[in-house]
Amino acid sequence: MSERITKNMARNIYFGGGLFAILVFAGLTVDTVQKIPELSHDDKITESVALGKQVWENNNCVGCHTIMGEGAYYAPELGNAFQRLGASDEQAFKTYLAGWMAAQPLDTPDRRKMPQFHLTQEQVNNLADFLIWTSRVNNQEWPPNIKG
Amino acid sequence: MKYSSQMVAKPYFIFALILLAGEIVFGLAMGAQYLYGDFLFPAIPFNVLRMVHTNLLIVLLLFGFMGATYYLIPEESERELWSPLLAKITFWVFAAAGVATILGYLLVPYATLAELTYNNILPTMGREFLEQPTITKIGIVFVVLSYILNVTMTVVKGRRTTISVILLTGLFGLAFFFLFAFYVPENLVMDKFFWWFVVHLWVEATWELILGALLAFVLIKTTGVDREHIDKWLYLIIAMTLISGLAGTGHHFFYIGTPGYWLWIGSIASAAEPIPFFLMILFAFNMAKNRRIQHNNKIALTWAKGTAIVGFLGAGVWGFIHTLAPINYYTHGTQLTAAHGHLAFFGAYVMICFTVISYAMPILRGRAHGNGVKAQKVELISFWMMVIGMIGITLALTAAGIIQIEMQRLPDSAHAIGFMETQAAISSVYAIRLAFGLMVLGGLLTYFYSFFVKEAE
Numbered sequence: 001m002s003e004r005i006t007k008n009m010a011r012n013i014y015f016g017g018g019l020f021a022i023l024v025f026a027g028l029t030v031d032t033v034q035k036i037p038e039l040s041h042d043d044k045i046t047e048s049v050a051l052g053k054q055v056w057e058n059n060n061c062v063g064c065h066t067i068m069g070e071g072a073y074y075a076p077e078l079g080n081a082f083q084r085l086g087a088s089d090e091q092a093f094k095t096y097l098a099g100w101m102a103a104q105p106l107d108t109p110d111r112r113k114m115p116q117f118h119l120t121q122e123q124v125n126n127l128a129d130f131l132i133w134t135s136r137v138n139n140q141e142w143p144p145n146i147k148g
Numbered sequence: 149m150k151y152s153s154q155m156v157a158k159p160y161f162i163f164a165l166i167l168l169a170g171e172i173v174f175g176l177a178m179g180a181q182y183l184y185g186d187f188l189f190p191a192i193p194f195n196v197l198r199m200v201h202t203n204l205l206i207v208l209l210l211f212g213f214m215g216a217t218y219y220l221i222p223e224e225s226e227r228e229l230w231s232p233l234l235a236k237i238t239f240w241v242f243a244a245a246g247v248a249t250i251l252g253y254l255l256v257p258y259a260t261l262a263e264l265t266y267n268n269i270l271p272t273m274g275r276e277f278l279e280q281p282t283i284t285k286i287g288i289v290f291v292v293l294s295y296i297l298n299v300t301m302t303v304v305k306g307r308r309t310t311i312s313v314i315l316l317t318g319l320f321g322l323a324f325f326f327l328f329a330f331y332v333p334e335n336l337v338m339d340k341f342f343w344w345f346v347v348h349l350w351v352e353a354t355w356e357l358i359l360g361a362l363l364a365f366v367l368i369k370t371t372g373v374d375r376e377h378i379d380k381w382l383y384l385i386i387a388m389t390l391i392s393g394l395a396g397t398g399h400h401f402f403y404i405g406t407p408g409y410w411l412w413i414g415s416i417a418s419a420a421e422p423i424p425f426f427l428m429i430l431f432a433f434n435m436a437k438n439r440r441i442q443h444n445n446k447i448a449l450t451w452a453k454g455t456a457i458v459g460f461l462g463a464g465v466w467g468f469i470h471t472l473a474p475i476n477y478y479t480h481g482t483q484l485t486a487a488h489g490h491l492a493f494f495g496a497y498v499m500i501c502f503t504v505i506s507y508a509m510p511i512l513r514g515r516a517h518g519n520g521v522k523a524q525k526v527e528l529i530s531f532w533m534m535v536i537g538m539i540g541i542t543l544a545l546t547a548a549g550i551i552q553i554e555m556q557r558l559p560d561s562a563h564a565i566g567f568m569e570t571q572a573a574i575s576s577v578y579a580i581r582l583a584f585g586l587m588v589l590g591g592l593l594t595y596f597y598s599f600f601v602k603e604a605e
């Protein structure tokens with residue numbers, strides 16, 4: 001194959017194909033950015049949700065957990081924690097999360113450990129709101145089942 | 149060595165190798181924690197180990213690319229490096245910033261580090277691979293800019309070759325897409341979408357240009373095949389990279405809240421992503437077959453061929469198995485993802501660094517024709533130990549992923565097994581993974597030893 005292709009042809013494929021690929025990708029990016037607010041319910045991002053995201057980031061939760069399938073694979077998926085651990089009930093979930101965060105680290109020998117983050121009640125509440133918001137993002141019905 | 153300024157590459161290579169040793173040690177610690185949750189806990193929790201492990205990888209690859217560039221660019225440009233002093237300063241600034249950041253991870257809780265570095269002013273921390281404090285990220289921008297300036301000035305003032313121009317294109321792309329690391333919107337979906345502009349568009353677009361250029365350089369030097377031929381292959385490879393890899397970013401936009409059309413576009417475009425990696429195999433073996441010279445540094449060519457093959461396995465084959473949306477629905481975020489990440493990063497990017505180091509380091513140490521026979525033998529042993537060890541890790545993680553998917557993902561909600569129970573069921577596979585990890589460390593130590601092998605006169 002390569003004998004019939006000259007260097008000039010290869011270079012033209014690179015420039016032409018590359019430019020085409022960039023334009024297609026840029027176009028799709030613009031469209032996606034316009035559609036994300038609706039798919040993610042951007043209007044439901046309250047101050048608490050935004051603060052919860054910062055708690056999530058400042059404690060590097062994603063260093064152990066996945067959220068919508070992305071992160072580390074050491075600890076459970078949390079994108080659907082609201083459904084799994086709170087049975088989709090906001091108050092139940094908040095109570096559960098507060099208890100859970102306070103109980104860490106569990107003292108089962110050699111079980112994988114989650115650190116104690118010393119979060120305030122306010123921070124745990126923000127975190128819960130963030131996870132509740134996340135669980136409602138329209139993401140093609142992923143994960144396949146409640147276990148995440 | 150044709151130009152004395154090529155010498156600035158040496159500390160970059162050495163430091164990259166030291167960081168690699170660190171990366172592997174932290175990887176082993178994580179492997180142990182997977183088995184014994186109390187290992188090193190609470191002194192170093194898993195998220196800290198992982199952050200050190202992955203950040204060392206990224207930084208070592210940047211050091212490797214920089215060293216490789218500083219070695220190659222003077223020779224390609226047929227002139228001395230624009231500013232060897234700047235390259236030396238860049239080295240120390242980057243090394244100091246890197247060490248300080250790692251110490252920060254290890255010495256204080258992450259939330260404290262965020263506070264100490266004023267993350268609230270411009271929050272960028274706490275996202276996978278981009279955990280560095282904002283100030284470190286700004287430092288990286290300056291380091292990369294000074295590096296690009298140095299390389300650009302050298303290329304502009306000297307001979308321009310296809311290799312140097314493509315390398316430079318890759319570097320500009322690397323710098324450009326890193327800027328998305330500073331964009332952290334409140335909306336998690338938007339955040340994730342642009343996070344991939346750094347991660348995917350690095351490893352599956354811009355870095356592939358760098359990879360292609362470095363591979364081409366070592367092939368020219370070790371096979372003596374003429375440039376017309378090499379250049380043509382290089383253009384074809386990077387053309388396929390861009391055509392498949394840009395829209396291919398869509399294979400990360402299936403299930404994170406982005407529009408449904410990505411299920412199709414991401415699947416189709418990324419299904420073509422193995423092509424450039426396959427072309428690299430044809431490229432390396434074709435050039436080796438048509439070689440005009442018998443270079444005494446045989447091991448460098450072995451690394452070059454190895455990069456092409458293991459890169460294709462890790463990125464091409466292991467990438468393809470979970471890149472179609474209906475399959476990714478079940479594999480997304482499992483140990484299978486980890487399996488792929490390991491072999492892809494190692495095969496393509498760690499191995500290209502070894503390739504360049506193996507070629508350039510003997511020359512920098514005054515052995516124009518490569519190391520002696522004995523040292524090359526030791527290095528060959530280290531090559532196989534590392535390659536087999538990494539493939540072992542990958543196979544173990546693949547088995548773990550398949551079991552995980554079977555237990556946790558395939559059954560319906562009423563019957564699926566929970567995450568923690570599933571993980572407990574896989575623990576023996578994690579023991580095998582750890583054993584192969586030790587083999588990789590053994591390989592690296594053997595590699596280090598090859599530097600000190602004395603030849604009989």
Ligand code: HEM
Nearest residue numbers: 351399421422463467468470471480481485489492493496
């Ligand atoms: C050398 C090139 C490559 C490197 C270094 C690499 C590395 C990685 C890494 C580290 C991840 C995990 C990201 C995370 O933590 O979320 C990942 C994910 C992924 N990669 Fe690659 N990759 C490469 C090439 C490819 C190619 C060529 C394909 C497809 C043919 C591919 C398909 C995927 C897919 C589908 C995922 C998402 C997995 C999931 O859903 O969890 N990769 N890659």
Ligand SMILES: [Fe+2]
Nearest residue numbers: 348352397399
């Ligand atoms: Fe990707």
